[in-house]
Amino acid sequence: MKFVQPQVYLIAESRVDPAQLKEMMGALGEKTALDWLSKAESASKSDGELLTEVAGRICYKSFGVGLNPNVTKIRGTSREYLENTLAKGDGSIFEHSTCTFAFLNVSRVFTHELVRHRVGVAISQESLRYVRPTSLGFWLPPEFEGKKKEVKAIVENIEDNYASLEKAYDWNRMNFDAKKRITSALRRIAPDGMATSIIWTANHRTIRHVIAMRTAESAEAEIRYVFDKVARMMKERFPLIYQDFESIDLPDKTKVWRPKYVKV
Numbered sequence: 001m002k003f004v005q006p007q008v009y010l011i012a013e014s015r016v017d018p019a020q021l022k023e024m025m026g027a028l029g030e031k032t033a034l035d036w037l038s039k040a041e042s043a044s045k046s047d048g049e050l051l052t053e054v055a056g057r058i059c060y061k062s063f064g065v066g067l068n069p070n071v072t073k074i075r076g077t078s079r080e081y082l083e084n085t086l087a088k089g090d091g092s093i094f095e096h097s098t099c100t101f102a103f104l105n106v107s108r109v110f111t112h113e114l115v116r117h118r119v120g121v122a123i124s125q126e127s128l129r130y131v132r133p134t135s136l137g138f139w140l141p142p143e144f145e146g147k148k149k150e151v152k153a154i155v156e157n158i159e160d161n162y163a164s165l166e167k168a169y170d171w172n173r174m175n176f177d178a179k180k181r182i183t184s185a186l187r188r189i190a191p192d193g194m195a196t197s198i199i200w201t202a203n204h205r206t207i208r209h210v211i212a213m214r215t216a217e218s219a220e221a222e223i224r225y226v227f228d229k230v231a232r233m234m235k236e237r238f239p240l241i242y243q244d245f246e247s248i249d250l251p252d253k254t255k256v257w258r259p260k261y262v263k264v
């Protein structure tokens with residue numbers, strides 16, 4: 001066995017096609033909309049925020065005064081615009097842009113909690129029916145501080161028992177389907193804490209919600225650790241979408257992240 005640390009990678013995010021976006025804005029509102037676009041593009045830190053704002057502004061055609069006779073003034077900056085949307089709770093525009101994360105070395109405890117979030121997500125999880133582990137990875141929660149040796153002995157014991165049961169089967173004579181069935185049966189004796197991996201795609205409305213729920217002080221240690229990392233990445237990469245999130249330090253060096261605008 002080896003002790004591991006959960007890892008978080010932001011492996012993909014929504015991108016705009018600048019040429020198509022420009023063509024579309026020209027078709028929609030000629031010079032007014034094109035002027036807005038060139039200002040917004042140069043001020044924007046990420047495509048995700050630009051896409052979200054375009055989606056929002058199309059609702060009232062509020063790329064500039066004059067495009068919609070009912071609109072007599074517009075919010076000037078992207079920060080103001082997105083903050084107003086968050087404050088009003090017009091959360092659906094935050095569904096247009098998504099991020100894809102790879103969470104590695106996370107436990108089955110973590111993945112089980114993560115997949116409870118159903119809305120606005122896509123999930124692909126390592127199949128422990130198909131993947132037969134050759135050794136166990138294990139993250140040591142802070143609660144086991146000072147108990148590393150004891151935990152190691154327990155996990156190694158499970159690993160030994162797993163290996164001896166595994167050896168009782170003649171894997172070389174099995175077809176793939178039989179291997180899958182036995183691998184699936186064997187995983188039942190592996191601990192919930194065994195390290196595995198999952199790819200998680202979610203839109204920003206969902207990411208905001210999950211950060212708030214899963215970095216709460218009462219949330220489980222591992223998911224709090226992972227979503228603290230997610231929150232820091234999102235604040236850095238999408239400062240406007242996450243502008244209302246504030247953090248409070250916890251003794252285990254993670255943070256509780258609370259949005260001013262809840263249930264966006």
Ligand SMILES: Cc1cc2nc3c(=O)[nH]c(=O)nc-3n(C[C@H](O)[C@H](O)[C@H](O)COP(=O)(O)OP(=O)(O)OC[C@H]3O[C@@H](n4cnc5c(N)ncnc54)[C@H](O)[C@@H]3O)c2cc1C
Nearest residue numbers: 113116117118119120206209210213214216217218219220
């Ligand atoms: C600290 C903590 C402790 C927990 N303890 C337990 C526990 O002991 N036992 C347990 O079973 N679970 C527990 N959970 C899981 C929790 O109950 C939720 O299942 C999980 O957090 C998913 O959140 P969500 O319901 O907001 O769903 P999401 O899928 O994230 O949905 C987002 C939002 O969409 C809306 N929505 C989603 N689905 C529907 C629907 N079908 N109908 C109407 N509106 C919908 C809701 O507004 C919801 O908040 C815990 C979670 C936390 C954070």
